[in-house]
Amino acid sequence: MVQATAMPRNESGIETAVGILKQRFGDRLQTGAAIREQHGHTTTWIENQSPDAVVFPRSTEEVSEIVKTCAAHKVPVIPFGTGTSLEGHVNAPAGGVSIDLSQMNKVLAVNASDLDCVVQPGVTREDLNTHLRDQGLFFPIDPGANASLGGMAATRASGTNAVRYGTMKDNILSLEAVMPDGQIIRTGQRAKKSSAGYDLTRLLIGAEGTLGVITEITLRLQGIPEAISSARCSFSTVDTACQAVMMTIQYGIPVARIELLDEMSVRAANAYSGLNLPETPLLLLEFHGSETGAAEQAATFGQIAEEFGGTDFASTTTTEERNKLWQARHDMYWACLQLRPGARGISTDVCVPISRLAECVTAAQDKAEELGLLAPIVGHVGDGNFHTLLLIDMDNADEVAKADQFVGWLNDLAISMEGTCTGEHGIGQGKRPYLVKELGAATDYMVAIKAALDPNNIMNPGKIL
Numbered sequence: 001m002v003q004a005t006a007m008p009r010n011e012s013g014i015e016t017a018v019g020i021l022k023q024r025f026g027d028r029l030q031t032g033a034a035i036r037e038q039h040g041h042t043t044t045w046i047e048n049q050s051p052d053a054v055v056f057p058r059s060t061e062e063v064s065e066i067v068k069t070c071a072a073h074k075v076p077v078i079p080f081g082t083g084t085s086l087e088g089h090v091n092a093p094a095g096g097v098s099i100d101l102s103q104m105n106k107v108l109a110v111n112a113s114d115l116d117c118v119v120q121p122g123v124t125r126e127d128l129n130t131h132l133r134d135q136g137l138f139f140p141i142d143p144g145a146n147a148s149l150g151g152m153a154a155t156r157a158s159g160t161n162a163v164r165y166g167t168m169k170d171n172i173l174s175l176e177a178v179m180p181d182g183q184i185i186r187t188g189q190r191a192k193k194s195s196a197g198y199d200l201t202r203l204l205i206g207a208e209g210t211l212g213v214i215t216e217i218t219l220r221l222q223g224i225p226e227a228i229s230s231a232r233c234s235f236s237t238v239d240t241a242c243q244a245v246m247m248t249i250q251y252g253i254p255v256a257r258i259e260l261l262d263e264m265s266v267r268a269a270n271a272y273s274g275l276n277l278p279e280t281p282l283l284l285l286e287f288h289g290s291e292t293g294a295a296e297q298a299a300t301f302g303q304i305a306e307e308f309g310g311t312d313f314a315s316t317t318t319t320e321e322r323n324k325l326w327q328a329r330h331d332m333y334w335a336c337l338q339l340r341p342g343a344r345g346i347s348t349d350v351c352v353p354i355s356r357l358a359e360c361v362t363a364a365q366d367k368a369e370e371l372g373l374l375a376p377i378v379g380h381v382g383d384g385n386f387h388t389l390l391l392i393d394m395d396n397a398d399e400v401a402k403a404d405q406f407v408g409w410l411n412d413l414a415i416s417m418e419g420t421c422t423g424e425h426g427i428g429q430g431k432r433p434y435l436v437k438e439l440g441a442a443t444d445y446m447v448a449i450k451a452a453l454d455p456n457n458i459m460n461p462g463k464i465l
Helices: 011-028 033-038 060-072 125-135 149-154 200-204 238-250 263-273 291-307 319-330 332-337 354-371 397-416 432-439 442-453
Strands: 053-055 077-080 097-100 107-111 116-119 172-178 184-186 213-220 227-234 255-261 282-289 311-316 344-351 377-380 385-392
Touching: 011 053, 011 060, 011 097, 033 053, 060 077, 060 097, 060 172, 060 184, 060 213, 077 149, 077 213, 107 125, 116 125, 125 149, 149 213, 172 200, 227 291, 227 319, 238 255, 238 282, 238 291, 238 354, 255 263, 255 319, 263 319, 263 332, 263 377, 282 291, 282 319, 291 311, 319 332, 332 344, 332 385, 344 397, 354 377, 354 385, 354 397, 385 397, 397 432, 432 442
Parallel strands: 053 097, 077 097
Antiparallel strands: 107 116, 116 213, 172 184, 172 213, 227 282, 227 311, 255 282, 255 377, 344 385, 377 385
16 A cells, blocks of 8 residues: 555544534444444555544535534534545545435436536446436536436546536536534536626635535436437557547547557456457547447548558447447556556656657656556547556565556656646546646636635645645
8 A cells, every 4th residue: 555644633623523523423324443444445545543433424414414413523524426536535544423414315306408407426327327318318528437416416527428428517507505613515517607706616616625625516407319320440559549639630520539558458348347458559439429420530531541450340220239348448447457467556647738748658668667567557648648557566566666656757758748636537536746747827726715715624624735
């Protein structure tokens, strides 16, 4: 494990607040070691820092009551969705109370004619799309994990569809949130646009629970396309694949998804998902529109790919074939773990301007090889975002040190290319050192906002700043 920074604990305040909440919530407040450890961060190499208690509210009013109790005794509050975040977001470095929002999992309203819906934060993206399917609607943001929508809002998540549909910040109309003093606020209405005051919605999106607890989300929806076409194409190098991506975007093809798998990732997908793809860099694409439009988009991409030496191009509109390819893409984490059984998978992401993508991905491959690290790469390359999964023996101190060196080097490289140290994972604990490098003096204003809204620093302390 990589050591996480500890913070001073308010022992008497924690004891008092947990006692009050236990009286109020009974069995819905748990203090067992196993459940507390589960609610610390366990999906990456950052040390697990467990909360002192886990409470399961069922309404916004109950969340407000919990926060008011914790605020009165200056006890940290750590929101918890499904625990799939990757940068230590749900750790409790100063102890405190984890608010598990999984029982707030209702779809409250679907306004089909307005293309929006209202959900509680514990609803997962897959559950929402199952609920919407018979109305001809879908929610397009799809990170690899079946994350909760509250967690996705808090980390400003995106996924494979972001190149066409944007990220969470583009698909949320308003939020309801419990602020650090326990006050319940609503940041907007259902109107598609507004010029009314500060944009508090986007202030809370991506704040990673450091400014408030999201308790309700009003989301934009999309109509299920008349036709969906998928395509795949192999390339001799990552560089030529990335060049084809850049040309596709510049040409104005309204691609819905365009994903890169390097040769190691393709090898893993073949073994894990039963595919038979050429084990060279691969692009997976999806096109949405009318039957004619989707087919034309796929054909135009095929012509572009040919210019860059693309081979084994194939497109399909068959649902079964499309789902098999995209399920393999979403299973890449588990597939890549099979490349080195027993290793821990350390995932990191960066995002650069698309004109620098080929250079950045190639440099990452070269650096991993130089350090002797096994590091398959996949990416949402239509918007310049890619992920490296380092397969590490955590008992090998030298290997862990090299992995840490690689992550720092990659973050610095992306920033030097006018990119970002994280396209979608968020800052949490793991990427805090790089935020100041990326944004400089702007972080001072983040500190000022945090201090103004949360003067006692009880909201998910030790994250981002």
